[in-house]
Amino acid sequence: MIGETVLQFETIRLRQKEIEVRALVALSKSKNHVVAFKATQKLKTFAYPEEIAEELEQEKIDDLL
Secondary structure: OOHHHHHHHHHHHHHHHHHHHHHHHHOOOOOOOHHHHHHHHHHHHHHHHHHHHHHHHHHHHHHOO
């Protein structure tokens, strides 16, 4: 019972991410350059999560100095 609930939750979460990525891809093709840039930046966070984590870690280190 609990396993089914977890599976359903993960399936829904994955579907939501899929929809978000499709929307961002569509926005990245926008003629509005600001919208396209922001969408592309957000897509990069999905494609390269390690880089984003490293950047955030570096910002935290810089804030401490």
